[in-house]
Amino acid sequence: MSEHIVSVRVYITIFLVLLVGTALTVWVAFLDFPGRLNTIIALAIATAKATFVVLYFMHVRYSSRLIWVIVASALFWMGILFAFTFSDYLTRGVLSTGY
Amino acid sequence: MKPIESFELPAPSKVNYMNAQYGLKSWLLTKDHKRIALLYLGSITFFFFIGGIYALLIRLELLTPQGDFLASTTYNKVFTQHGIIMIFFFLIPSIPATLGNFLIPMMIGAKDLAFPRINLLSWYIYLLGGVITIYALLAGGVDTGWTFYTPFSTTFSNSYVVATGVGIFINGFSSILTGLNFIVTIHTMRAPGMTWFRMPLFCWSHYATSLIMILGTPVIAITVLLLAFERVARVGIFDPALGGDPVLFQHLFWFYSHPAVYIMVLPAMGVVSELIANFSRKNIFGYSFVAFSSLAIAVFGFLVWGHHLFVTPQSVYAGMIFSFLSFAVAIPSAIKVFNWTATLYKSSISYDTPMLYGLGFIGLFTVGGMTGLFLASLAVDVHVSDTYFIVAHFHYIMVGGALMAYLGGLHYWWPKITGRLYPEGWGRFGALVIYVGFNLTFLPQFVAGYLGMPRRYHAYPPEFQVFNVLSTAGASILGFGMLIPAVYFVWSMRYGKHAEANPWHLPGLEWRTQSPPPTENFETTPIVTWDAYEFAPREETEVVGKFSGHEEPA
Amino acid sequence: MIESHATAHEVHGHPALQHHFENMEQQREAGTLGMWIFLVTEIMFFGGMFLAYTLYRSFYPAAFASASNHLDITLGAVNTGVLILSSFTMALAVYFTQIGKQRPQILCLVLTLVLGLTFLGIKAVEYHDKYEDRLIPGHLIPGRSFGPEVAHEGDHDPHKLHLLPGATVRQVELFYWIYFAMTGMHALHMVIGAGLLTFLIIYSAKGRYDPEYHSPVEVIGLYWHFVDIVWIFLFPLLYLLGRHMEHG
Numbered sequence: 001m002s003e004h005i006v007s008v009r010v011y012i013t014i015f016l017v018l019l020v021g022t023a024l025t026v027w028v029a030f031l032d033f034p035g036r037l038n039t040i041i042a043l044a045i046a047t048a049k050a051t052f053v054v055l056y057f058m059h060v061r062y063s064s065r066l067i068w069v070i071v072a073s074a075l076f077w078m079g080i081l082f083a084f085t086f087s088d089y090l091t092r093g094v095l096s097t098g099y
Numbered sequence: 100m101k102p103i104e105s106f107e108l109p110a111p112s113k114v115n116y117m118n119a120q121y122g123l124k125s126w127l128l129t130k131d132h133k134r135i136a137l138l139y140l141g142s143i144t145f146f147f148f149i150g151g152i153y154a155l156l157i158r159l160e161l162l163t164p165q166g167d168f169l170a171s172t173t174y175n176k177v178f179t180q181h182g183i184i185m186i187f188f189f190l191i192p193s194i195p196a197t198l199g200n201f202l203i204p205m206m207i208g209a210k211d212l213a214f215p216r217i218n219l220l221s222w223y224i225y226l227l228g229g230v231i232t233i234y235a236l237l238a239g240g241v242d243t244g245w246t247f248y249t250p251f252s253t254t255f256s257n258s259y260v261v262a263t264g265v266g267i268f269i270n271g272f273s274s275i276l277t278g279l280n281f282i283v284t285i286h287t288m289r290a291p292g293m294t295w296f297r298m299p300l301f302c303w304s305h306y307a308t309s310l311i312m313i314l315g316t317p318v319i320a321i322t323v324l325l326l327a328f329e330r331v332a333r334v335g336i337f338d339p340a341l342g343g344d345p346v347l348f349q350h351l352f353w354f355y356s357h358p359a360v361y362i363m364v365l366p367a368m369g370v371v372s373e374l375i376a377n378f379s380r381k382n383i384f385g386y387s388f389v390a391f392s393s394l395a396i397a398v399f400g401f402l403v404w405g406h407h408l409f410v411t412p413q414s415v416y417a418g419m420i421f422s423f424l425s426f427a428v429a430i431p432s433a434i435k436v437f438n439w440t441a442t443l444y445k446s447s448i449s450y451d452t453p454m455l456y457g458l459g460f461i462g463l464f465t466v467g468g469m470t471g472l473f474l475a476s477l478a479v480d481v482h483v484s485d486t487y488f489i490v491a492h493f494h495y496i497m498v499g500g501a502l503m504a505y506l507g508g509l510h511y512w513w514p515k516i517t518g519r520l521y522p523e524g525w526g527r528f529g530a531l532v533i534y535v536g537f538n539l540t541f542l543p544q545f546v547a548g549y550l551g552m553p554r555r556y557h558a559y560p561p562e563f564q565v566f567n568v569l570s571t572a573g574a575s576i577l578g579f580g581m582l583i584p585a586v587y588f589v590w591s592m593r594y595g596k597h598a599e600a601n602p603w604h605l606p607g608l609e610w611r612t613q614s615p616p617p618t619e620n621f622e623t624t625p626i627v628t629w630d631a632y633e634f635a636p637r638e639e640t641e642v643v644g645k646f647s648g649h650e651e652p653a
Numbered sequence: 654m655i656e657s658h659a660t661a662h663e664v665h666g667h668p669a670l671q672h673h674f675e676n677m678e679q680q681r682e683a684g685t686l687g688m689w690i691f692l693v694t695e696i697m698f699f700g701g702m703f704l705a706y707t708l709y710r711s712f713y714p715a716a717f718a719s720a721s722n723h724l725d726i727t728l729g730a731v732n733t734g735v736l737i738l739s740s741f742t743m744a745l746a747v748y749f750t751q752i753g754k755q756r757p758q759i760l761c762l763v764l765t766l767v768l769g770l771t772f773l774g775i776k777a778v779e780y781h782d783k784y785e786d787r788l789i790p791g792h793l794i795p796g797r798s799f800g801p802e803v804a805h806e807g808d809h810d811p812h813k814l815h816l817l818p819g820a821t822v823r824q825v826e827l828f829y830w831i832y833f834a835m836t837g838m839h840a841l842h843m844v845i846g847a848g849l850l851t852f853l854i855i856y857s858a859k860g861r862y863d864p865e866y867h868s869p870v871e872v873i874g875l876y877w878h879f880v881d882i883v884w885i886f887l888f889p890l891l892y893l894l895g896r897h898m899e900h901g
Contacts, residue, residue: 003681005751006744015741022733022888026726029893038897042889050882057744057878066286067689074693077314078700080401084417085350085704088405089711091416211673213683279690287683288673313690317698325705325834332791334799334830335823336705342823347708351701624675 004062014056021049115518115615130215131618133516136201138222143197144585146188146229153181155578158540158571166558174557175242176258182245183263187270188229190501191359194366195277195312196225198508199305201516203281205609205616206299208290208625213283221276228270235262244555246356249337249348253329261330264323271316271323274362278312281305290608292627299607299631300376300389304369307393311358311365311400319355322348346411353404361400363497365393367460367504368435374457374507375439377605379446382632385438392431399428409477410484418477425475432468436461451603452526456507459534463499467492470545485555487566488548491541499537506533506584514598518615519591525583532580539573606633669866681868688872692879695842699883702838706831706890715817716824718895720832723788723814725779729892732775733884739768740881747874750857750867758870759857765877766850769843776840783829786812790830799826817898832891839887842880849873 025045033041055061060071116133126134156177160168169177200218204211212218235241241263243252252260285306289298325336326348335341337348376383383389405413405421439461448454470492474480483489513521547566552559559567601610606629612621667677674680710717746761783789787800803822804813814825853873856862862870 003751005748008745008748011741011744011748015737018737018740019734022730022737025889025893026730029889029896030899032897039894042893043886046886046889049885053740053878053882053885057740058875066686070686070689070693073314074696077401077693078696078703081318081354081697081700081704082707084402084405084420085347085354085708087420088346088350088408088413088417089708091414092412094414094416209673213673214687215673217687275691275694279687279694282690283683283687286686287679313694314697317694318701321698321701325702328834329791332793332830334791334793334826336827336830342713342827344708344712347705351704 004059006056006059006062010056014052017052018049021045112613112617114617115613116618117518117615119618128219130211130219132200132204132212132215132218133616133618135215135218135222136197137516139192139196139200139225142222142226142229143189143193146184149233150181150184150189151578151581153177153184154574157181158574160557161559161567162571164559164561164564164567166556169557171557172242175244175555176240178555179241179244180236183232183241183267185497186245186359186363187267188225188232190363190497191274192225192277193363193501193505194370194508195281195305195308195362196222196273198301198370198505198512199281199308199366200277202512202609203284203302203305204288205612205620206302206607207285207288207293208608208621208627209284209288210619210621210624212280213288214280217276218280221273221280224269224276225273228266228268228273230266231269232263232266235259235266238262246352247323247326247348249326249329249343249345250339253326254333254338254340261327264327268320268323268327271320274312274316278309278316281309282313290625290627292625293608296387296390297627297630300372300383300386300393301369303390304365304372304393307397308362308365308369310394310397311362314401315355315358315362318351319359322351322355325351346408346413349408349411350404353407354401357404357407358397358400360493360496361396363501364464365396367501368393368432370504370508370511371439371457371460372435373607374453374504374511375442375461376632377511377603377607378451378454378457379443379448380634381442381446382630382634383438384441384444385434386631388434389438392434395431396428399424399431403428403475406475406480409480415477422475422477426472429468429472429475432464436465436468450527451510452521452523452530453507453511455527455530455534456503456510459530460500460503460507463495463503463537467495467500470495483548485553486548487544487552487554490554491544491548494541494544499541503533506530509584509588511603512609513588513591514602515609515614515616517592517595518598518613519595520598520602521584521591521595522587525587529580529583529587532583533577536573536576536578536580540570540577541573543567543569543573607631667866669861677865681866684868684872685875688875692875695879695883699835699838702831702835703886703890706835709827709831710894713820713824713827716820717828718898719815719817719820720825720828721891721893721895722899723786724832724892725782726892726896728775728779729888732772733888735768735772735775736881736884739765739772740878742768743874743877747867747870750862750870751864753864755857755860758862759854762850762854762857762870766847766854769847769850769877773840773843773847776836783833786814788814788829790826790833799829801825817895835887835891839880839883842883846873846877846880849876 025042028041028045029038032038054071060067116131126138129135129138156169157174160166160174160177162168166174200212236259239259241256241258241260243256243258243260247260247264285298285302289295328334329336329338329343333341335343337343337345339345372383372389403421403425405417406425409418409422470488474483474489474492510521510526513519543566547563547570548554550563552563552566598614600613602614603610608625608627609616611625669680670677671680674683742761742764746758746765749755749758749761784794784797786802787797789797790799792798799822801814801822802810802812804810804815814822816822816825850873853870856869
């Protein structure tokens with residue numbers, strides 16, 4: 001399995017995308033959106049930026065399936081921590097035990 | 100499939116990993132996984148005896164209903180320290196760091212683990228964590244329970260919480276590095292022909308254990324760190340008086356600490372798979388089921404931590420989810436027990452010491468596991484929470500299960516590790532004493548707990564005394580039983596009979612090199628063309644009796 | 654018989670080939686896999702703190718917004734840009750190592766290190782500001798416990814804390830606890846990264862790495878990018894969450 005060498009042009013493109021993303025997230029932060037939309041937009045932009053770093057700077061796009069599985073698993077496990085903990089906090093008082 | 104019973108070994112050499120180099124430096128700076136395994140063996144045994152002394156003090160106090168032997172605050176420290184030492188410094192590293200380190204490269208035909216220097220580093224980190232924790236114990240001890248619940252641990256305890264926390268934090272990195280090493284080794288360093296499904300089940304279970312180590316340990320690390328900072332800075336992350344949430348601590352703590360129990364038991368199950376298959380001279384029944392059940396336990400084990408929070412303000416809805424999943428996680432464990440039993444069926448069992456421990460594991464783990472199902476049930480758990488029922492449950496699994504498997508594995512691979520045979524008669528005697536002592540110690544605790552005796556109290560109502568007296572009697576027998584192998588193992592290093600390469604006559608790859616192995620494990624890299632438990636086909640036998648019949652030839 | 658796919662060159666072994674590996678490819682694969690697994694532990698490690706943040710933010714949204722608005726958005730944004738640039742130079746460093754251009758490789762590593770130190774310098778300025786405004790939580794600084802001056806209606810002093818309706822100082826302290834824990838842990842990882850980069854620079858200057866053996870540059874690059882990713886999430890979550898609620 002030979003090593004894939006990512007071109008400088010790709011790196012420059014991703015770098016500029018990341019800078020634009022940063023400017024975007026700062027600008028959008030000052031606009032008032034209804035409900036939780038501000039948070040969702042901020043997290044969406046951050047996730048997109050992180051994805052670009054992972055795929056291109058960290059070469060995951062050109063890596064073996066094992067690496068993909070590892071990255072996905074880590075995110076999934078953090079998801080377990082969040083989901084199950086919030087399954088507690090968000091449902092307190094939903095079911096009454098009578099005492 | 101050619102059965103493999105005997106083979107040509109290169110002429111045994113007098114040089115092996117133990118005598119290849121002499122001097123303290125060659126041991127303390129070694130990169131050889133086998134020497135590192137022995138370094139761990141020594142330190143783990145040391146911590147085991149310290150934890151055992153604390154156990155002895157607990158059982159002495161509980162002989163009488165009054166709190167007359169230890170003051171309550173002292174007793175709090177004793178059971179806390181018993182738990183911390185046994186869990187973090189004995190059980191979690193025990194099988195992986197000694198047997199796993201020694202055997203995994205050999206079982207897959209490699210010369211060493213992927214990262215030998217990181218392996219050595221993990222031992223030094225373990226020692227550093229241990230030294231700091233021992234310092235905390237000697238300086239005055241910690242009394243919060245090994246669970247460090249807040250706000251007692253953050254705000255009200257006057258003991259060495261931070262120092263102990265730092266010791267545990269550091270020790271966690273040892274665990275992480277070991278797990279990392281195993282995963283990379285199994286992925287990248289299997290010998291030619293050693294496919295995943297030709298690996299011994301010992302490797303599968305250590306792989307699954309390593310997954311838990313790397314996914315869970317970081318969370319306890321950050322939790323302990325936050326706890327320490329809160330205690331030092333007096334800010335309210337977990338203290339309700341300052342706006343924090345103590346249940347958050349419990350969520351974060353148990354997110355690791357529940358999977359941690361699978362770190363303790365999965366390697367033991369891997370050992371038992373080896374013991375059952377090899378000492379019944381039969382291929383393990385349902386190899387892939389056993390292999391995948393290890394992975395299933397590792398994954399499911401992360402989904403059940405809330406069953407430790409049934410008696411907290413955790414929502415009932417979440418409690419129901421966790422309860423259901425806690426029942427589900429028993430299934431892969433049960434699959435293993437069924438498969439081991441099916442392996443034993445119509446096999447050629449030899450009751451050597453390792454097999455005695457393996458059989459003991461199956462029985463005691465089943466008891467421990469089934470009582471776990473009672474605890475998975477929300478209503479029952481509320482009744483027996485914080486009673487001796489819980490204490491008995493986890494000791495059945497951790498001592499009756501994990502410790503038995505550890506001892507079984509030590510006996511099984513002792514000839515390979517040391518090149519000596521332990522005395523078989525004493526081995527069987529020791530196993531029996533330990534088994535009897537163990538059951539006498541912990542069976543009465545189930546009853547006492549169900550009848551309401553609370554845990555972590557140095558005094559109790561007099562109606563529970565009979566159970567405690569039985570328990571302490573059992574503990575004395577158990578303690579004596581533990582000394583037996585300690586003595587003859589040490590004795591065998593000097594006076595034991597020399598072991599040949601394959602004293603048990605088994606097909607495993609680790610038996611195809613001399614005992615003790617040379618530093619590079621194998622003279623030449625093996626090329627593997629056989630499955631893990633290929634034994635010669637048995638002769639046709641006539642089964643007489645109600646279920647008689649002929650077996651079809653294979 | 655040893656069966657491996659070794660070329661004639663590799664049978665003698667690259668000087669960096671460790672004895673327990675069959676060839677450089679296996680060694681490289683193991684190294685990369687090892688670093689990725691380590692990064693998994695880091696994700697779970699920071700994950701615990703992200704959980705605490707998410708929980709308390711949902712409990713005390715007004716306090717978190719107030720506290721966040723008190724952070725210097727310019728310094729935060731500049732730092733984000735600095736880190737992204739450093740990730741770019743790190744990726745270039747790996748690139749130049751892969752094609753065997755030693756001088757640009759060393760230059761890029763040095764740039765990465767300088768940018769990393771810049772980030773830490775700006776962080777130090779921010780921490781100092783917090784110290785000045787008495788925003789260091791709890792009793793971490795003896796004699797200077799948490800106690801910011803709260804701004805009253807109409808007072809636009811930037812050093813004073815402007816509380817949104819519903820926020821209390823106690824809850825704001827929780828935000829700062831999380832802020833220092835997360836950015837502090839992040840900064841610690843940057844310091845370690847800076848140390849690793851220093852080693853890389855020294856060894857690169859000695860000609861240690863070539864197109865066949867540059868695994869350390871690659872895996873430390875992975876580590877550096879990960880630390881960048883953590884900041885990519887920290888920045889909006891800590892600095893930007895309440896900006897749309899800021900009054901003039």
